[in-house]
Amino acid sequence: xxxxxxxxxxxxxxxxxxxxxxxxxxxxxxxxxxxxxxxxxxxxxxxxxxxxxxxxxxxxxxxxxxxxxxxxxxxxxxxxxxxxxxxxxxxxxxxxxxxxxxxxxxxxxxxxxxxxxxxxxxxxxxxxxxxxxxxxxxxxxxxxxxxxxxxxxxxxxxxxxxxxxxxxxxxxxxxxxxxxxxxxxxxxxxxxxxxxxxxxxxxxxxxxxxxxxxxxxxxxxxxxxxxxxxxxxxxxxxxxxxxxxxxxxxxxxxxxxxxxxxxxxxxxxxxxxxxxxxxxxxxxxxxxxxxxxxxxxxxxxxxxxxxxxxxxxxxxxxxxxxxxxxxxxxxxxxxxxxxxxxxxxxxxxxxxxxxxxxxxxxxxxxxxxxxxxxxxxxxxxxxxxxxxxxxxxxxxxxxxxxxxxxxxxxxxxxxxxxxxxxxxxxxxxxxxxxxxxxxxxxxxxxxxxxxxxxxxxxxxxxxxxxxxxxxxxxxxxxxxxxxxxxxxxxxxxxxxxxxxxxxxxxxxxxxxxxxxxxxxxxxxxxxxxxxxxxxxxxxxxxxxxxxxxxxxxxxxxxxxxxxxxxxxxxxxxxxxxxxxxxxxxxxxxxxxxxxxxxxxxxxxxxxxxxxxxxxxxxxxxxxxxxxxxxxxxxxxxxxxxxxxxxxxxxxxxxxxxxxxxxxxxxxxxxxxxxxxxxxxxxxxxxxxxxxxxxxxxxxxxxxxxxxxxxxxxxxxxxxxxxxxxxxxxxxxxxxxxxxxxxxxxxxxxxxxxxxxxxxxxxxxxxxxxxxxxxxxxxxxxxxxxxxxxxxxxxxxxxxxxxxxxxxxxxxxxxxxxxxxxxxxxxxxxxxxxxxxxxxxxxxxxxxxxxxxxxxxxxxxxxxxxxxxxxxx
RNA sequence: GGAGAAUUAGCUCAGCUGGUUCAGAGCACCUGCCUUACAAGCAGGGGGUCACUGGUUCGAACCCAGUAUUCUCCACCA
Numbered sequence: 001x002x003x004x005x006x007x008x009x010x011x012x013x014x015x016x017x018x019x020x021x022x023x024x025x026x027x028x029x030x031x032x033x034x035x036x037x038x039x040x041x042x043x044x045x046x047x048x049x050x051x052x053x054x055x056x057x058x059x060x061x062x063x064x065x066x067x068x069x070x071x072x073x074x075x076x077x078x079x080x081x082x083x084x085x086x087x088x089x090x091x092x093x094x095x096x097x098x099x100x101x102x103x104x105x106x107x108x109x110x111x112x113x114x115x116x117x118x119x120x121x122x123x124x125x126x127x128x129x130x131x132x133x134x135x136x137x138x139x140x141x142x143x144x145x146x147x148x149x150x151x152x153x154x155x156x157x158x159x160x161x162x163x164x165x166x167x168x169x170x171x172x173x174x175x176x177x178x179x180x181x182x183x184x185x186x187x188x189x190x191x192x193x194x195x196x197x198x199x200x201x202x203x204x205x206x207x208x209x210x211x212x213x214x215x216x217x218x219x220x221x222x223x224x225x226x227x228x229x230x231x232x233x234x235x236x237x238x239x240x241x242x243x244x245x246x247x248x249x250x251x252x253x254x255x256x257x258x259x260x261x262x263x264x265x266x267x268x269x270x271x272x273x274x275x276x277x278x279x280x281x282x283x284x285x286x287x288x289x290x291x292x293x294x295x296x297x298x299x300x301x302x303x304x305x306x307x308x309x310x311x312x313x314x315x316x317x318x319x320x321x322x323x324x325x326x327x328x329x330x331x332x333x334x335x336x337x338x339x340x341x342x343x344x345x346x347x348x349x350x351x352x353x354x355x356x357x358x359x360x361x362x363x364x365x366x367x368x369x370x371x372x373x374x375x376x377x378x379x380x381x382x383x384x385x386x387x388x389x390x391x392x393x394x395x396x397x398x399x400x401x402x403x404x405x406x407x408x409x410x411x412x413x414x415x416x417x418x419x420x421x422x423x424x425x426x427x428x429x430x431x432x433x434x435x436x437x438x439x440x441x442x443x444x445x446x447x448x449x450x451x452x453x454x455x456x457x458x459x460x461x462x463x464x465x466x467x468x469x470x471x472x473x474x475x476x477x478x479x480x481x482x483x484x485x486x487x488x489x490x491x492x493x494x495x496x497x498x499x500x501x502x503x504x505x506x507x508x509x510x511x512x513x514x515x516x517x518x519x520x521x522x523x524x525x526x527x528x529x530x531x532x533x534x535x536x537x538x539x540x541x542x543x544x545x546x547x548x549x550x551x552x553x554x555x556x557x558x559x560x561x562x563x564x565x566x567x568x569x570x571x572x573x574x575x576x577x578x579x580x581x582x583x584x585x586x587x588x589x590x591x592x593x594x595x596x597x598x599x600x601x602x603x604x605x606x607x608x609x610x611x612x613x614x615x616x617x618x619x620x621x622x623x624x625x626x627x628x629x630x631x632x633x634x635x636x637x638x639x640x641x642x643x644x645x646x647x648x649x650x651x652x653x654x655x656x657x658x659x660x661x662x663x664x665x666x667x668x669x670x671x672x673x674x675x676x677x678x679x680x681x682x683x684x685x686x687x688x689x690x691x692x693x694x695x696x697x698x699x700x701x702x703x704x705x706x707x708x709x710x711x712x713x714x715x716x717x718x719x720x721x722x723x724x725x726x727x728x729x730x731x732x733x734x735x736x737x738x739x740x741x742x743x744x745x746x747x748x749x750x751x752x753x754x755x756x757x758x759x760x761x762x763x764x765x766x767x768x769x770x771x772x773x774x775x776x777x778x779x780x781x782x783x784x785x786x787x788x789x790x791x792x793x794x795x796x797x798x799x800x801x802x803x804x805x806x807x808x809x810x811x812x813x814x815x816x817x818x819x820x821x822x823x824x825x826x827x828x829x830x831x832x833x834x835x836x837x838x839x840x841x842x843x844x845x846x847x848x849x850x851x852x853x854x855x856x857x858x859x860x861x862x863x864x865x866x867x868x869x870x871x872x
Numbered sequence: 873g874g875a876g877a878a879u880u881a882g883c884u885c886a887g888c889u890g891g892u893u894c895a896g897a898g899c900a901c902c903u904g905c906c907u908u909a910c911a912a913g914c915a916g917g918g919g920g921u922c923a924c925u926g927g928u929u930c931g932a933a934c935c936c937a938g939u940a941u942u943c944u945c946c947a948c949c950a
Binding site: 003005006007190197213214215216217228260261262265266267269270271272273277278279280282338339352384385387388391392395489490492493520524526557558563564565566568570571573574576577578579580581583584585586587588589590591623627629631632635638639646647650654657658733736737739740741743745746747821822824825826827828829831832835836837838839840841842843846847849850853 | 874875876877878883884885886888891892893894897898899900903904905907908909910912913914915916917929930931942943944945946947948949950
């Protein structure tokens with residue numbers, strides 16, 4: 001036989017992916033079948049495939065492939081996200097390398113560069129998804145900045161504005177000095193940072209006295225507009241009504257009083273810097289304090305700081321501390337840990353900054369979105385995330401949706417020369433709007449504000465089907481609401497919640513039925529995989545090494561929904577080995593010669609057992625999928641194929657050396673083989689398609705591919721047949737164990753006698769003889785002496801051995817132990833049964849079960865005791 | 873500071889309404905096998921006071937309370 005000994009994935013992968021594409025199996029159009037829709041969480045255009053994508057998209061592909069095989073109209077819509085801040089940062093960096101400063105470019109020129117960049121690198125990740133076998137409908141590929149999707153975004157902005165959800169105002173926002181843009185609260189990552197707490201002396205005016213204020217940010221003292229103490233604080237009663245001088249610049253500021261100050265913290269004195277701290281801002285509002293903003297948009301000090309103008313805030317911090325030290329106004333410096341916010345995208349320390357931004361009012365919008373999840377219209381899987389979803393929805397704050405960037409959908413607001421503004425889709429409409437308001441339209445212009453990326457992704461399940469602009473179109477009506485959403489819990493609020501909000505606002509329907517939240521891929525040490533740690537394997541390389549199917553299996557083997565996945569390449573190895581196992585089962589069957597004969601009774605019995613076992617597995621797999629337990633579904637498939645199909649079924653039907661197999665049996669084997677391949681297909685698409693087309697299974701039409709073959713349907717199975725066969729398996733194992741323990745080669749056939757009282761094992765005689773390698777097989781009614789015995793169910797089995805292999809004492813001991821154990825067991829069962837409360841309270845079937853156990857144990861004890869007596 | 877979750881074999885996890893005196897799986901491990909499908913394999917085997925302490929119950933890995941450790945999310949304390 002000249003078939004390779006191991007499965008070679010590469011050829012199969014390229015061949016079949018191209019074939020599937022060519023035949024259009026991924027493409028979906030509405031028809032009268034039940035739709036099954038998934039919209040892919042769009043990766044950033046700047047993205048490169050990492051393990052998280054690999055996991056996420058493998059799960060989606062498994063779900064979509066299974067649905068497709070179940071005869072549903074499966075549609076998986078791929079696409080990419082423009083990721084405004086991340087992409088803009090990349091383009092800026094690229095331009096910088098070319099010696100181009102963003103500031104020197106016009107908006108239009110910059111966007112030209114950005115689009116060029118997108119065209120060049122934007123498709124990488126989608127190409128990589130093909131490698132993992134993703135059966136997306138590529139004809140439907142979308143980009144969040146496609147013209148139609150952008151228009152949907154603008155329309156939505158205008159709609160929400162008119163509905164009163166969107167407003168413009170000056171607020172304290174999270175400012176990213178590196179991206180030079182505002183951010184939403186969700187885009188700020190808080191991290192604990194080791195800092196210094198500086199204790200600074202503020203001299204009281206017209207006095208030599210001073211008070212001490214603790215701060216982690218000495219560079220902001222130049223923006224101080226007050227000192228605040230708690231009115232209850234005994235220590236500072238004498239300061240009421242006084243003023244102090246800001247060190248270094250000697251500006252005079254008042255001492256105010258507010259309960260907000262905690263007396264126990266620091267020195268009990270607080271410097272109030274309304275421009276650079278949210279709390280201080282609110283305090284300033286309350287006490288009518290001026291706001292002095294000493295920072296530029298890029299985080300450097302401006303002229304209002306009076307000193308160190310142009311210095312970066314962090315350099316200024318050190319310099320201010322030094323200057324203060326030089327003039328003796330530092331009391332002390334302590335180490336201090338505190339939470340500092342960082343930009344999710346640029347990792348720059350966030351600066352609270354007062355600025356004019358656009359906001360979306362969330363409280364009302366959030367209510368129905370919470371209801372959907374509360375009443376089960378949308379299921380979170382696993383549901384442990386509900387608590388935090390609810391908490392977020394109930395405490396949601398207004399969403400800052402404007403960003404001071406160029407890459408994104410421009411906010412449709414128009415300004416005139418007096419800085420009055422209107423919201424309108426086009427310039428013409430804006431002019432009209434100004435005129436309608438009796439305002440001038442002269443000097444009309446837009447600002448450099450774009451919308452938060454998440455505003456456009458919130459529309460994704462609708463906008464990919466053009467449902468925002470044309471809700472009556474056939475696609476949208478057919479595919480929406482979508483079925484399952486597969487995504488990471490990290491973006492539950494960023495994205496999932498907002499999709500639900502938008503979906504409801506437009507359609508009064510949830511955008512999807514189930515949200516499967518995947519875990520985070522971590523390394524063996526439990527660390528999150530990240531580029532900076534360098535602990536993330538490249539999925540493409542893994543696929544090269546272990547084959548795509550191997551890596552897919554590896555990812556799924558240990559990734560229950562919502563639990564983090566401790567990834568290790570050994571899982572991929574296991575996946576590869578499994579692929580190889582199936583490959584070799586194929587080689588085995590492929591090599592069989594046939595003779596035109598009907599199947600023997602023994603073969604029929606074996607087939608009947610496997611059929612039942614198969615149906616049992618299908619039922620289990622169904623159940624697992626119904627609960628999104630993909631790794632369990634995979635493991636059931638794995639064991640069905642490896643253990644039941646290969647180790648038992650194929651070994652049983654396997655013809656002896658140079659003996660042909662009956663044609664009827666071979667047909668049965670091939671039938672089963674194709675059925676198990678179907679079960680494996682969603683997990684291992686390439687290998688299964690490769691084998692499906694082998695001539696062994698007959699010639700196939702061009703369209704007859706496993707990807708569209710009918711998935712095995714659940715059907716009835718006889719559990720008794722399976723249990724009966726388990727006894728057979730046990731007998732065979734025990735015989736093998738006898739050889740192992742006694743050091744007898746597997747090649748040596750042994751005689752076996754069975755005394756069976758409750759089941760008819762005769763139809764399995766051939767099976768036992770074959771796999772147990774039995775020389776003489778007999779059914780007996782009495783004890784057999786000079787043999788090792790074991791109990792399989794209630795059947796006592798005897799393996800006759802040479803005298804030197806039998807240790808009567810050891811046998812006696814073994815049997816006695818077993819009896820002792822059973823007796824103990826019996827006592828506990830009897831105790832239970834004689835307990836009136838148990839008999840009264842427990843369910844009848846449980847009591848019955850105990851009675852069965854009792855009878856069982858008694859029977860076994862009797863058999864063993866006779867054996868013991870038989871030993872003499 | 874608030875909330876949630878986890879803790880079961882060396883590792884990763886099941887254990888889906890509490891009901892066996894064997895608490896399961898996969899991997900790893902040990903022993904023996906190059907048996908003509910597969911050594912990426914075959915056969916067999918060992919391994920767990922279900923984190924700890926109490927409680928509820930006829931009965932607890934499972935329910936309750938507390939303790940410990942770990943993780944995640946949320947939160948403006950200088």
